[in-house]
Amino acid sequence: MSDDPKRQTIVPAGQSVAVRAPTSASMLVGAPVVRELLAFVIADETYALPLRSVREILKVPPITGVPRAPADVLGIISVRGRITTVRDLRRVLKMPEGPTEKHTRVLLVEAGDDEVIGLLVDRVLQVYRLDEDEVELAAVVGGDMSEHVMGVGRPRATTKRDEDGDAALGNEDILVLLDPGPLLRRS
Amino acid sequence: MSDVHDEFLAEAQEIIEALSRDLLFLDQAQKEGNVQPDLINEVFRGVHTLKGIAGMFGFQTLSAMAHTLEDLLDDLRLGRVQLSQEVLDVLFEGVEGFQRLLGEGADQEAVDVKDFAQSIERVSKKSGGGRATLEELDLDESVLAVLTEYEEHRLRTNVTQGTPLYRLRVRFSLTTIDSNLEELKERAKSIAEIITYLPSVGGGDGDEIDLDVLLASSAPANELGEVLAAGGEAELELIRRKGVRKTSHEALVPPPIPIESEPPRRPTPTSRPPAPVHTPAPPPKGAAGVPRDMSADALSLRSVANTVRVDIRKLDHLMNVVGELAIVRSAVARITERIRSRDDLRQLAIELHRVNRGFERHLEELQDGILDVRMVPLGQLFDKLARIIRQVAREHDKEVRLLVTGAETEVDKLIVEELSDPLMHLIRNAIDHGIESPKVRELAGKGSEGILSLNAYQKGNHVVLEIEDDGAGMNEEMLVQAAIRKGIISRDAAEEITSQDALELIFMPGFSTRSAITDLSGRGVGMDVVKTNINRLGGVVDVWSDHGSGTKFTITLPVTLAIISALLVRVAGRDFAIPITSVQEAILLDRTAVRTVEGREVISLRGATLPLCRLDHLFRLLPVQSDRRFVVVCAVGQRRVGFVVDGLDGQQDIVIKALGKSLRDVRGFAGATDLGDQRVALVLDAPGLLEEVLRSQELPSLGAEPS
Structure with a gap:
């Protein structure tokens, strides 16, 4: 009964075309002031995806394993009749295995190329609206960041959109902003 | 023979669909009090054509039924029976009956034609009509032959109403005949209806002429005689009926004849009106088999001239051939790869590759083309539903207006057929549970007429169908309480249930909120079946409802689908489906019969060696302990492999x-399928796996698959 986020994050049908294959460059250079992000936890680290790339949040349904599939593929599920591939985000990000628990969720993410991929995450936190100055671009941060990392979000306490407070982050917490295109692309 | 038979079925189906559509228009027109005679004629012609072809193809019951219906339509056409909702009921019943008879085949007595004839009799009576034929009348054939349609119509009306008919013979002078006739009409007006007047046979000489006046009057004969004879000598004679027929003398005086419809006839023997050239009045019963309106038949032939009816099985066959071609194409691709590895043939390999790409493109086009042919507009289904809506609404004394959009949206023929039951159920629910009775609606400030909308539109690769009513909506609290009572959810779960989840409770097996079972719905077997059926089509159904203002079901379906028959098997605790076209047989594995040949397991099957492939091993799944295993023998062409599985779950x-x-x-999977209740099974690509297994046996050094 993860009703609220579910309701919030369903992308209206009319918009789905526009959000296909977002790229880090176009989103960050000259981007609008406010950026909406869905934050979630994997292996105690906080990540976020652009809200408009997340179609839906599901409780973990029975997953049918697919023999011979790539290692990060957990299997397939039927989402309203459409066969959807589910991938373990821990494995995608090369993190250690974790158990499936009460809060484990599947995010249905637009992966580009007209495909929606289910991503298993440990726990969904909340939606953030970040101003431009709360986001550090990957290019600016520099270093050896992966292609699928758009940058880092540092939400100020005041800009949080946190209704119930229990998922609030401290001032010093950061969000790793993921770019769904490169993240889910198969080489 | 069977081809011809199919041809008939298809054509009859087309006519029935058209009839059904026209009846709906008629229904609407009747409600608005604006019935177009053309529409009745259209229905009449349809039934007439149906009768004709049914008779021709030996569907005697259907033909007979069409015949009775045709009579009723004839009455309607000539205004003898007024179009009412009751009459429409019978007409709809008739079309329904046609449909049943077609489905059951020629010899079926599924529809009681006598019963139906009685229904017709009943409405004909009720509408003040009745079967009346003029041959029962003691009238000269030559008189009947020259009656105009209107005169005959009036004659029939009077016969039907049981008004006595008279023949009045009068003699007029040729010079004063016009004024004499006017006088006669004037006198008769208050007491009788003059149907026609004709020069009497053999009568008249010199400057006088005898006229036979045909009139109807319910006044006593002597009184009538007095009134009419006032102007001179006249001879009044009651026209008897041949058959003894009980008639009631209703005091209904038929309306006077409008003057303009009665052009005064030159009452001279020479100017006797010729037989009407066009649209003669329907000939008496018995002769009704003669097509009386050839143009109608011509029309129905023309309308289908630029389309071809195709049995869907033929398309399935074509589709299978395309599938075979795809296999050929990949074989060619593999050979190309092998040629490419030889330096001296590289150029040839490149050319072959290019040709094969072209082949692939055309193959895809062919496949798309066949899928396109399978598409039919949803309007066909909507028409059928509209009929049911009307019927259900009348049974429940509810007023329902149907609004349809997107009837032209096309969907695979098979989907349309499979959709019919679920949609019917949703619609019955909408009328039975959703739309309130007119009184309740008015109290709620709504129009007395409930609105039921059927909307269809295409959205990407899917078709969306909405069934929406503006009725009472669903009460979430009541849904939750009912679910708790029936043990579908626990009280705890009910505490935190969202309103959307509460609505979706209706899709749970065994859920029904109505304590009383109605004939339509409320048996609690409905909605979960609806959901299952739609899921089976690869579709989904969503519900939205607002208590007090309505309910909306949204069905999302793939535009096309490939339904296949498959054998469901279990391997290492998982479900897999094997297309039945590849399966030869399934046998129990006799472990003791398994031999090993060069490291491969084989068994002997009817004298031939069958290589085995353990699917759990092939898919690197953890084997489960099992006492009994099965061998599913798959074959492609001459080659066979026995796939070893843990269990068989039947065909589906x-x-x-x-x-x-x-x-x-x-590799190895043709796709996946929804087994319902959130279970998804992979569908094996049997030819691919077979080839893979055999190849790895022939060329063990090659390993699994070249990329």
Whole structure:
């Protein structure tokens, strides 16, 4: 009964075309002031995806394993009749295995190329609206960041959109902003 | 013979669909009090054509039924029976009956034609009509032959109403005949209806002429005689009926004849009106088999001239051939690869590759083309539903207006057929549970007429169908309470249930909120079956409802689908489906019969060696302990492999759905299928696996698959 986020994050049908294959460059250079992000936890680290790339949040349904599939593929599920591939985000990000628990969720993410991929995450936190100055671009941060990392979000306490407070982050917490295109692309 | 038979079925179906559509228009027109005679004629012609072809193809029951209906339509056409909702009921019943008779075949007595004839009799009576034929009248054939349609109509009306008919013979002078006639009409007006007047046979000489005046009057004969004879000598004679027929003398005086419809006839023997050239009045019963309106038949032939009816099985066959071609294409691709590895033939390999690419493109086009042919507009289904809506609404004394959009949206023929039951159920629910009675609606400030909308539109690769009513909506609290009572959910779960989840409770097996079972719905077997059926089509159904203002079901379906028959098997605790076209047989595995040949397991099957492949091993799944295993013998061409599985779960029609693009490199699976209750099974690509297994046996050094 993860009703609220579910309701919030369903992308209206009319918009789905526009959000296909977002790229880090176009989103960050000259981007609008406010950026909406869905934050979630994997292996105690906080990540976020652009809200408009997340179609839906599901409780973990029975997953049918697919023999011979790539290692990060957990299997397939039927989402309203459409066969959807589910991938373990821990494995995608090369993190250690974790158990499936009460809060484990599947995010249905637009992966580009007209495909929606289910991503298993440990726990969904909340939606953030970040101003431009709360986001550090990957290019600016520099270093050896992966292609699928758009940058880092540092939400100020005041800009949080946190209704119930229990998922609030401290001032010093950061969000790793993921770019769904490169993240889910198969080489 | 069977081809001709199919041809008939298809054509009859077309006519029935058209009839059904026209009846709905008629229904609407009747409600608005604006019935177009053309529409009745259209229905009449349809039934007439149906009668004709049914008779021709030996569907005697259907033909007989069409015949009785034709009579009723004839009455309607000539205004003898007024179009009412009761009459429409019978007409709809008739079309329904045609449909049943077609479905059951020629010899079926599924529809009681006598019963139906009685229904017709009943409405004909009720509408003040009745079967009346003029041959029962003691009238000269030559008189009947020259009656205009209107005169005959009036004659029939009077016969039907049981008004006595008279023949009045009068003699007029040729010079004063016009004024004499006017006088006669004037006198008769208050007491009788003059149907026609004709020069009497053999009568008249010199400057006088005898006229036979045909009139109807319910006044006593002597009184009538007095009034009419006032102007001179006249001879009044009652026209008897041949058959003894009980008639009631209703005091209904038929309306006077409008003057303009009665052009005064030159009452001279020479100017006797010729037989009407066009549209003669319907000939008396018995002669009704003669097509009386050839143009109608011509029209129905023309309207289908530029379309071809195709048996869907033929298209399935074509589709299978395309599938075979795809296999050929990949074989060619493999050979190309092998040629390419030889330096001296590289150029040839490149050319072959190019040719094969072209082949692939055309193959895809062919496949798309066949799928396109399978598409039919949803309007066909909507028409059928509209009929049911009307019927259900009348049974429940509810006023329902149907609004349809997107009837032209096309969907695979098979989907349309499979959709019919679920949609029917949703619609019955909407009328039975959703739309309130007119009184309740008015109290709620709504129009007395409930609105039921059927909307269809295409959205990407899917078709969306909405069934929406502006009725009472669903009460979430009541749904939750009912679910708790029936043990579908626990009280705890009910505490935190969202309103959307509460609505979706209706899809749970065994859920029904009505304590009283109605004939339509409320048996609690409905909605979960609806959901299952739609899921089986690869579709989904969503519900939205607002208590007090209405309910909306949204069905999302794939535009096309490939339904195949598959054998469901279990391997290492998982479900897999094997297309039945590849399966030869399934046998119990006799372990003691397994031999090993060069490291491969084989068994002997009817004298031939069958290589075995343990699917759990092939798929690297953890084997489960099992006392009994089975061998599913798959064959492609002459080659066979026995796939060893843990269990057989029977045969089922499944819809193959493509795996997502991210899994397109995974070999061995043709797709996946929804087994319902959130279970998804992979569909094996049997030819691919077979080839893979055999190849790895022939060329063990090659390993699994060259990329």
